[in-house]
Amino acid sequence: MxxxxxxxxxxxxxxxxxxxxxxxxxxxxxxxxxxxxxxxxxxxxxxxxxxxxxxxxxxxxxxxxxxxxxxxxxxxxxxxxxxxxxxxxxxxxxxxxxxxxxxxIPSSEQTWLAQSEIDQVRDVLAELDERERTLLLMKFSGYAYTELAKATGVETGSVGTILARAKKKFRSIYMRMRGEAE
Incomplete structure (x- = not known):
């Protein structure tokens, strides 16, 4: 209640x-x-x-x-x-x-220039021999010299020298393709 x-x-x-x-x-x-x-x-x-x-x-x-x-x-x-x-x-x-x-968002001109640059680098890499191409690609992908040596079958001490020569050769071919003097 x-x-x-x-x-x-x-x-x-x-x-x-x-x-x-x-x-x-x-x-x-x-x-x-x-x-x-x-x-x-x-x-x-x-x-x-x-x-x-x-x-x-x-x-x-x-x-x-x-x-x-x-x-x-x-x-x-x-x-x-x-x-x-x-x-x-x-x-x-x-x-x-x-x-x-x-x-x-890049402009279409920037996109085209970037693609053109990529194509030129691919053309230069195609002109290098297999060992130089492998060393350059692996080095710039972050691999250590010991891994580069294993992948290419060269001595670890020789990787630096071969890599330096590959860079120089890459640079000279690249400049030649662009029509620039070294």
């Missing part, structure tokens, strides 16, 4: 609180929207933020609020400034991503 009485009191209090909240919402909603609109300059966004303010207000214990209009005003300002800050951060992030994308 007592449980039913507590439930009835709670539901009565809840209905009364809902009516009170509805009255406060009706009375202060335009005020809150105007406060936010002054800062964000967009009516639609201001209305969305005002709904967030009232949602927060609904979940707040109103007995601890001394002055409801002041609380709503302060909450409105916080919501608006938080929105402005988050928009600025979002815009900076988007600008940074856009600038990185424009820097990362």
């Amino acid at each position: 007592e449980a039913q009485a507590n439930l009835a009191i709670r539901s009565y209090r809840t209905e009364k609180e809902l009516e009170s909240f509805h009255e406060l919402f009706t009375a202060y909603y335009p005020f809150v929207v105007r406060q936010i609109t002054r800062i964000v300059k967009d009516q639609q966004i201001a209305e969305d933020l005002a709904q967030d303010v009232f949602l927060s207000f609904y979940h707040t214990d109103r007995t601890v609020i001394d002055h409801i209009p002041a609380w709503l005003s302060k909450a409105s300002l916080y919501a608006a400034y938080n929105y402005v800050r988050s928009e600025k951060r979002r815009n900076r992030r988007e600008e940074r991503v856009a600038s990185e994308q424009t820097l990362a």
Whole structure:
């Protein structure tokens, strides 16, 4: 019996609180929207933020609020400034991503030049003998001299000399193909 009485009191209090909240919402909603609109300059966004303010207000214990209009005003300002800050951060992030994308995409001329350079290097490598080509490719792929020696079947002490000669030969063929003097 007592449980039913507590439930009835709670539901009565809840209905009364809902009516009170509805009255406060009706009375202060335009005020809150105007406060936010002054800062964000967009009516639609201001209305969305005002709904967030009232949602927060609904979940707040109103007995601890001394002055409801002041609380709503302060909450409105916080919501608006938080929105402005988050928009600025979002815009900076988007600008940074856009600038990185424009820097990362080479022009068709750059792509063609890079491909031309690759083709020239392949042609030069094709003119080298197998051992020189293997040594150069493996060395510039990060292999150590001991691994180069095993792959080509030469002494480890001779790898440096053979590699230096292969580089010199590569350079001379490359310059000749480009029509430049050494």
